Amino acid sequence: MESTKAGGVIAYISSSTSSPESCHSDSSNGSFPSSSSPSSSSPTPKILPVTQKTGRSSSSTSTAKCGITKINGLVLLCKVCGDVASGFHYGGFFRRSIQQNIQYKKCLKNESCPIMRINRNRCQQCRFKKCLMVGMSRDSVRFGRIPKREKQRMLLEMQSAMNNMMNNQNQNQNQLLVGQNQLLVGQIHQNQLLGCPMLPCPLPANDATSENAGPAPCPRSSQSDVGVAMDTSSSSPCASDSLSEEAIGSVTRAHQETFMYNQEAPPTSAEDPQEATPPPTHCPFRGSRGSAPYAHAAFVAPPPEGPVNTAYSAPPWRGGNRMHLSGHEVWEDFSHSFTPAVREVVEFAKKIPGFRDLCQHDQVSLLKAGTFEVLVVRFASLFDVKDHSVTFLGGKRYGVETLRAMGAGDLLNSMFDFSEKLVNLGLSEEEMSLFTAVVLVSADRSGIENVNSVEALQETLIRTLRSLITKNHPNESAIFTKLLLKLPDLRSLNNMHSEELLAFKVHS
Amino acid sequence: MESTKAGGVIAYISSSTSSPESCHSDSSNGSFPSSSSPSSSSPTPKILPVTQKTGRSSSSTSTAKCGITKINGLVLLCKVCGDVASGFHYGGFFRRSIQQNIQYKKCLKNESCPIMRINRNRCQQCRFKKCLMVGMSRDSVRFGRIPKREKQRMLLEMQSAMNNMMNNQNQNQNQLLVGQNQLLVGQIHQNQLLGCPMLPCPLPANDATSENAGPAPCPRSSQSDVGVAMDTSSSSPCASDSLSEEAIGSVTRAHQETFMYNQEAPPTSAEDPQEATPPPTHCPFRGSRGSAPYAHAAFVAPPPEGPVNTAYSAPPWRGGNRMHLSGHEVWEDFSHSFTPAVREVVEFAKKIPGFRDLCQHDQVSLLKAGTFEVLVVRFASLFDVKDHSVTFLGGKRYGVETLRAMGAGDLLNSMFDFSEKLVNLGLSEEEMSLFTAVVLVSADRSGIENVNSVEALQETLIRTLRSLITKNHPNESAIFTKLLLKLPDLRSLNNMHSEELLAFKVHS
DNA sequence: AAAAGAGGTCACTAGGTCAT
């Protein structure tokens, strides 16, 4: 029996898209891991991997073994609660809810309780809501198994979608993607177990030409003498200051040149979510293709039903009836909406003085590990602290509470919290750009070859950032420290994101 | 159905025994102390047998009749008071404690009252403490029946645990075990996706008594006026300085009182990894059960094969041939080897001035998210920078290269790198303890309810740490910054660890 | 025949209630 289990990768859940594919779980039962069967996803009706234990065939065969549901060796997790899924579809809780048309008591909190394996029984309203949010539908009853053919097809679609994405954004193929059966697994590095799927960026070759060389921060390889003046604030204006001046300018310029979100706004179609194919934007949140595709596809669980929500919640990927989109198309579309933003980060990196002096492998590693974090920082500016809203396409704003009520996931919530805190620091664009550079070179170093070089570059950037901040905010010396404390927060967001993506992929 | 249950009963009973029917409740129930147990590996929720009476289903089966809970005929005992258990989980006393967030009066003795059936009502504080200690948690919700498979598994585990116990120490047979399944189940509970098996301790109630009150950092609940003086270091010797003095003392003391690894060294059996059951140590790396069980099971991907490595790599969990152990058992055993270290971290947390002023939920969340990071920092001292070696039990050292050659995984490698860098900063014990406190309150905040309080506490600790460091290292102002930059690294290690654990569980 | 999901069934638990 265990043999059977082996092999699986792990999926999580997230969600993205809605439906078609797969899995979610419901809530039903399941608390324990085990149980039943493997199944797969399916395109049409909405089916999801569910926690609930499904029945058990008395018969001998395989199924019986463990209750874990897998697809091609990938272990599926419940889309609702994250528990190991035992099968698709209905389960105890969801089933009862539907069959008896139960009206649950109103949530005691803000109707946005996180639903996890351990606490899923705490709030029924939120649990049921999440079931629906994740794509479970009363109409999706599905008998019998999922045809093997169908499974296969979806898998292939996923893969080619990934491939496309990769190709598009890396002109250079440094890397990536492997293509194996594990969808994206492996695709992007293994920042972690499976790797973070969302960061394909390859990264441009390190051609020596270094166009905007600027005053390279001459990364030292030692590690001891760094940042002598780091915390002394205004005191000693050591020699490095002049260097800093230039560095600041370079980084700020790099930032401005590579961050277009606020420079373009999809004029047309912004109002009409049904509009099919507007030009892509650089900021996914404003992407014209659908409102907030990112929030939709990755952060928020996609609404199973149709156009219930407004622009925000009924992203017309490809403008049409989403029922007609294959999982492949949805994914592809979603992925594409991010390509430009990712590319911009790569461009930004290349312009950070000293970055291209790192070995190519490390440049790639930093980008793989840090692009998401950089994007989070960049997009934080879309968050309006005053009225706690986020601006999506066409200038439309959505209050955080509204989004939460709509089922924004933990990741999105955490991003809002992060954005709010960051914006509250009131940094200038100059400061933000330097901070962004710091974030990038501070990325996870587990795969770095020349750690000392990266560290040296990081120190230089940090020193520069520090002097800039102490200069601009002489009376708020805590700002620098607060900024550094944002780094672990970003790391956590990055991890949450990786997990959701992973789940998404696995499930689809 | 009943037939199923009927199996052999074993109940052991030791001493007391009580009337079966009595059952009462309290909290828990259960099993016995040391046990180890079996819990499940993965996703299973951890649940404990409890005294409380459970409901009564009119139906026939065994359970119902009197409040005795049995599994496969085995009578379960309450893990807290030893009385016959009536079911799992919550009970009257524990339930009220949690639901009403009751703050019990301080223990009149030394906060270590023995809790038994006959005297369990004597000291509420100790009783509640024991409930938590034993692993009861509000998150361990468990509805529905216990899967047959699981029952079976648990039974087997119980029995083997029993056998071991008997063999090893049959001096007292007091007790007993009952056989049940859920020994520790429940004990540990989840950290994240699946839960971090490694964090069993739930955390003591937030009893207002605050023994080592010290100068509580008075966490504010507002969010705006925080940390104004955060970075001012030596400049304005604001009132907080004196507070800092005391805080430093408190934290340092807390650290020393709760970090025992270097105070005990398993004298015997250190040489012989095959030795079966030496007394547990507080430092897993030195754990007598196996050398570095932690590194084995969690840090390093568990070697699929047998005893390739020497003492380091062939931990004789349960003293036997591990080839015969199920993945579950190995995991259990491994987890247990960590319990003491985890408990120390919990104790340390409780002693951080201000920590207990946080709401209980947040205390638990921070511990869940941060214990691993704290352990990494604590164990960093085992790393010898000079010769790049790590000291395991009995003073044996293993060079990093050797370990790598043996197949240490990415996580272990990263930990070495981290440890080396950290040790190189040359911090004093005082500084390390404060840094550890900062690490804890800087844990991932995705599940925190009162973020502002946590943030306020973090700021206080950081301010204190900063002033201490600038005082001790006036010429190395970069140290503080470097220390802060260790936080994201810890977060990454934490994630790698969670992933490995997850993978491990799923595969086993 | 084997595999896998819908639904029914019912052992069990969280929590409310109330006599001690």
Place this chain on the structure above:
DNA sequence: ATGACCTAGTGACCTCTTTT
């Protein structure tokens, strides 16, 4: 306050049905 009792749910297991 404690803990026994009751009720509303929960979810494991089973049977039946459909798909392969």
